[in-house]
Amino acid sequence: MDNQEEVVLEEDEKLDDDEVFLNNLNSTLFVKKDYDMKDFDYEWLDILEDVLPYIDNILRNPKRFIINEEEIVKVELARKVTVESVIHLTQHTNLIQKVEDNGDVKPSKILNINKEESMDTYENRFIFTLLNNLRMFFEQRVEATSGSSYCMDKNIMKYEANTKVFGENLKISIDMSDVSKSIKEHSGSKNGFSFAERIKKAKQQIDGFFGTELMQTLTRLHVAPVRSPIKKTNVILKNPNFRKAEELWNYIQSFQSKDKKEKEKRDYFDKGVLKNEYDQAFLMAFIANKNFISSSQSTNETNIIQQMIVRLIDNLLETDPLLTEDRVKDVFLKQIEMIKEKNIKRRKSIINILDNRLDREVKSIDDLLDMFKVEA
Numbered sequence: 001m002d003n004q005e006e007v008v009l010e011e012d013e014k015l016d017d018d019e020v021f022l023n024n025l026n027s028t029l030f031v032k033k034d035y036d037m038k039d040f041d042y043e044w045l046d047i048l049e050d051v052l053p054y055i056d057n058i059l060r061n062p063k064r065f066i067i068n069e070e071e072i073v074k075v076e077l078a079r080k081v082t083v084e085s086v087i088h089l090t091q092h093t094n095l096i097q098k099v100e101d102n103g104d105v106k107p108s109k110i111l112n113i114n115k116e117e118s119m120d121t122y123e124n125r126f127i128f129t130l131l132n133n134l135r136m137f138f139e140q141r142v143e144a145t146s147g148s149s150y151c152m153d154k155n156i157m158k159y160e161a162n163t164k165v166f167g168e169n170l171k172i173s174i175d176m177s178d179v180s181k182s183i184k185e186h187s188g189s190k191n192g193f194s195f196a197e198r199i200k201k202a203k204q205q206i207d208g209f210f211g212t213e214l215m216q217t218l219t220r221l222h223v224a225p226v227r228s229p230i231k232k233t234n235v236i237l238k239n240p241n242f243r244k245a246e247e248l249w250n251y252i253q254s255f256q257s258k259d260k261k262e263k264e265k266r267d268y269f270d271k272g273v274l275k276n277e278y279d280q281a282f283l284m285a286f287i288a289n290k291n292f293i294s295s296s297q298s299t300n301e302t303n304i305i306q307q308m309i310v311r312l313i314d315n316l317l318e319t320d321p322l323l324t325e326d327r328v329k330d331v332f333l334k335q336i337e338m339i340k341e342k343n344i345k346r347r348k349s350i351i352n353i354l355d356n357r358l359d360r361e362v363k364s365i366d367d368l369l370d371m372f373k374v375e376a
Contacts, residue, residue, distance in 0.1 A: 048134075
């Protein structure tokens with residue numbers, strides 16, 4: 001040993017072991033964190049289920065209006081002579097071919113009016129567009145929320161440290177992997193129906209809507225879709241079914257997902273509280289190891305307890321300088337009782353296992369003895 005080391009040892013001897021330990025400590029704590037969380041919101045399905053019966057009412061009784069198609073045709077091609085046809089003829093005498101002596105009028109051509117029902121109304125086109133938007137919205141939300149909500153938190157830590165106490169070199173290396181994953185029960189269940197059952201029922205209703213007369217007719221007509229803002233016609237304003245349909249329209253147009261998604265991946269060297277806790281654990285291990293190799297077992301146990309309590313109190317006071325003696329006692333007593341109770345349960349469990357094992361062995365021996373008696 002050279003003079004420099006002797007000087008260092010002399011200075012170290014003036015300090016307590018734990019102070020020398022911490023003064024010479026070099027440590028690193030590498031942390032690799034992988035956090036992934038998804039929490040789905042199913043408000044959209046509640047709203048959709050509430051509105052679908054109102055849309056069904058509309059489709060069962062679609063709005064119609066009469067279209068009059070006027071056409072000047074030869075008399076023999078006219079399907080029906082109406083009042084409008086006669087009035088038109090009096091206003092267009094050039095269409096009169098001949099007037100009989102008895103006053104009968106024989107026209108060459110006459111106004112023919114074809115009356116047809118049409119579903120091409122604004123209100124129907126509104127429902128037509130709404131259902132097309134709803135089907136797209138429904139498929140997107142089902143795809144986005146098909147899985148269960150979950151939370152996965154994975155932490156990998158590697159602690160390495162070395163120190164020197166009175167010429168003794170100490171090293172430690174700890175690898176720890178902490179993985180917690182929780183899958184929440186599907187929160188999309190309601191009224192006794194699972195999320196899958198609710199989705200299946202809603203899909204059947206929406207698909208059924210596309211087979212109705214209104215949807216098929218407007219599809220064949222290739223009607224233009226309506227756009228926001230929706231016109232406030234009397235039907236849309238006053239009919240409760242159409243008011244509900246408009247609420248769904250506004251909800252889809254302004255929809256913002258309330259699903260929660262968080263993801264974090266990062267690698268770093270911790271230099272805060274966590275690393276300090278590992279340093280203290282290394283120190284505790286050093287104190288325990290040192291006392292275990294001491295000569296007196298009774299003194300050994302006393303020293304271990306005393307030094308660990310001292311370090312523990314130091315750490316507690318560093319964390320909370322206002323910590324009271326009563327609070328410390330209360331925490332210690334509660335923990336002691338919990339550990340005692342846990343140890344008692346463990347002993348009882350071991351005894352029960354041994355008793356059961358012993359009973360089985362005794363029974364086996366009795367069965368063998370009975371077998372020998374029978375043979376004898």
